[in-house]
Amino acid sequence: KSVVAIVGRPNVGKSTIFNRLVGERISIVEDTPGVTRDRIYAEAEWLTTRFNVIDTGGIELGDEPLLVQMREQANVAIDEADVIIFMVNGRDGITGADEEVAKILYKSNKPVVLAVNKVDNPEMRENIYEFYSLGFGEPFPISGTHGLGLGDLLDEAVKHFPEKVQEEIDDETIRFSLIGRPNVGKSSLVNSLLGQERVIVSNVAGTTRDAIDTPFTKDGRDYVIIDTAGMRKRGKVYENTERYSIMRALKAIERSDVVLTLIDAETGIQEQDKKIAGYAHEAGKAVIIVVNKWDTMEIKENTMKEFEDKVRSNFRFLDYAPIVYLSAKTKKRTHTLIPRVVEASENHAKRVQTNILNEVIMDALAMNPAPSIKGQPLKIFYAAQVSVKPPTFVVFVNEPELMHFTYERFLENRIREAFGFEGTPIKIYARKRK
Numbered sequence: 057k058s059v060v061a062i063v064g065r066p067n068v069g070k071s072t073i074f075n076r077l078v079g080e081r082i083s084i085v086e087d088t089p090g091v092t093r094d095r096i097y098a099e100a101e102w103l104t105t106r107f108n109v110i111d112t113g114g115i116e117l118g119d120e121p122l123l124v125q126m127r128e129q130a131n132v133a134i135d136e137a138d139v140i141i142f143m144v145n146g147r148d149g150i151t152g153a154d155e156e157v158a159k160i161l162y163k164s165n166k167p168v169v170l171a172v173n174k175v176d177n178p179e180m181r182e183n184i185y186e187f188y189s190l191g192f193g194e195p196f197p198i199s200g201t202h203g204l205g206l207g208d209l210l211d212e213a214v215k216h217f218p219e220k221v222q223e224e225i226d227d228e229t230i231r232f233s234l235i236g237r238p239n240v241g242k243s244s245l246v247n248s249l250l251g252q253e254r255v256i257v258s259n260v261a262g263t264t265r266d267a268i269d270t271p272f273t274k275d276g277r278d279y280v281i282i283d284t285a286g287m288r289k290r291g292k293v294y295e296n297t298e299r300y301s302i303m304r305a306l307k308a309i310e311r312s313d314v315v316l317t318l319i320d321a322e323t324g325i326q327e328q329d330k331k332i333a334g335y336a337h338e339a340g341k342a343v344i345i346v347v348n349k350w351d352t353m354e355i356k357e358n359t360m361k362e363f364e365d366k367v368r369s370n371f372r373f374l375d376y377a378p379i380v381y382l383s384a385k386t387k388k389r390t391h392t393l394i395p396r397v398v399e400a401s402e403n404h405a406k407r408v409q410t411n412i413l414n415e416v417i418m419d420a421l422a423m424n425p426a427p428s429i430k431g432q433p434l435k436i437f438y439a440a441q442v443s444v445k446p447p448t449f450v451v452f453v454n455e456p457e458l459m460h461f462t463y464e465r466f467l468e469n470r471i472r473e474a475f476g477f478e479g480t481p482i483k484i485y486a487r488k489r490k
C-alpha cells in the first residue's frame with residue numbers, strides 16, 4: 057500500500073485532517089483489552105484506493121527544540137512516504153517555520169502536495185496564492201473543520217502513487233516478521249534462524265531501507281523474514297521513540313503472514329509487550345508468542361506452566377496463538393519454531409468445505425441452541441467461509457442483532473475444534489438472510 061505523510065509546523069491542523077482521512081476506519085477495530093490505539097499511522101481510503109497515512113505531528117520527541125522536532129518529523133515523512141502532504145495555515149500566511157519545513161522537503165525526491173488549511177469559506181480562497189512561492193506548485197485549499205477540499209487534495213496525492221509493484225514472491229512463500237520491545241532478542245533470533253551472524257546493512261545515504269527482507273529455504277520451503285530490528289537507523293532522534301518503533305512494527309506486520317511476537321523471559325511481561333502483540337492481532341495475522349531468553353530462567357518443576365499462565369492471562373486476546381519457549385542465544389529449541397510458523401501459516405490460509413462447516417454449525421446449534429434476546433430467538437440458516445488470511449465466516453441469520461458475542465464465541469470455538477485453526481484468528485460475521 058502506498059503511504060501518505062502529513063507534515064507541517066505545529067498547529068496547522070495536521071491531526072484534524074488525519075482524523076478526517078482515517079476517521080471511521082480506525083474506530084471499527086474490535087475492542088481488545090490491553091490494546092491502545094495509536095493514532096499516528098492508519099489506513100484510509102479514497103475512491104477505490106487504499107493507502108496508509110502518517111500524522112508526523114504525532115511523533116513527539118520529548119524536550120527537543122521545536123526546530124529539531126520539525127526536522128525529524130519531515131525526515132520521517134521523507135523516509136516513509138510515497139507522497140507528502142505539506143500543510144500550511146491559510147490564515148497565517150507563510151511563516152519562518154513553514155520555510156524551514158519547505159527547505160527539508162526540497163531536498164527529498166518525494167512528490168509533495170501543498171495543502172492550505174483553514175480555508176473555511178470561498179472568500180478566503182484568495183489567501184492561497186501567496187503559497188505558490190513555497191515552490192511546490194498549486195496550493196490546494198482545504199478546511200479540516202468543515203471537511204472541504206479534501207477530495208481534490210486526495211485526487212492529486214493519489215496521482216503520485218507509484219505503480220503497483222508486481223509481487224515477486226509466489227504464494228507458497230511464507231512471510232513472517234519478529235516484533236517486540238527493544239532488546240527482547242529479535243536480531244539474535246533472526247541470526248540464529250538464519251544460522252549466521254548477519255551484518256546489519258549500513259546507512260548509506262540515499263539507499264532505501266524500507267525493510268530488510270531475507271529470503272531463505274528450509275526443507276524445500278521458501279520463507280522471507282521481514283526484519284524490523286535490522287531497520288534501525290542509528291543516530292537519529294526519532295529512531296528511539298516508542299511511536300516510531302511501533303510504526304516500523306506495523307509496516308512489517310502488514311506485509312507478514314505470520315507474526316512472531318517476542319517476550320523477554322528475563323524481564324517478564326510488560327505493558328508494551330501487550331500493546332505490540334495487540335497490533336498483530338488487530339491486523340488479522342497468524343501469531344506465535346515466542347518467549348525468548350529461556351536460558352536465563354531457573355527451571356523448577358512448574359516454571360513453564362507458571363509462565364504460560366502469566367502469558368495467557370496477559371494476552372487473552374491471543375488465545376489462539378501457540379507459545380514457544382526458546383533461547384536465541386544458546387539456540388535451545390529454536391528448531392521448534394519453524395514448524396509452528398508453517399502450521400500457523402497454513403491455518404491462516406485454510407479454506408473449509410461449506411457442507412462440513414454447515415454440519416458443524418448445525419451440530420453446535422443442536423447442542424446449545426442460541427438464546428433468545430428480548431423473547432426473540434436467533435435463527436441460523438447457513439454459514440459460509442468468505443475469505444482467508446484470516447479465515448472469515450459469514451453466518452446468515454434472521455436478525456444479526458440477536459447474535460450475542462458469547463454465542464459467536466461459542467460458534468468460533470466449535471469451528472476451531474472441528475477444523476483446527478491454531479495460530480490464526482478467525483472472524484465471524486452475522487448477516488441478515490435476504
Ligand code: GDP
Pocket residue numbers: 236237238239240241242243244245285348349350351352382383384385386
Ligand atoms: P532486539 O533489540 O530485539 O533486536 O534484541 P537483540 O537481539 O539485539 O538482543 C538484545 C540483548 O539480549 C543482546 O545483548 C543479546 O545478546 C541478548 N539476548 C538475545 N537473545 C537472548 C537469549 O536467548 N538469552 C540471553 N540470555 N540473552 C539474549
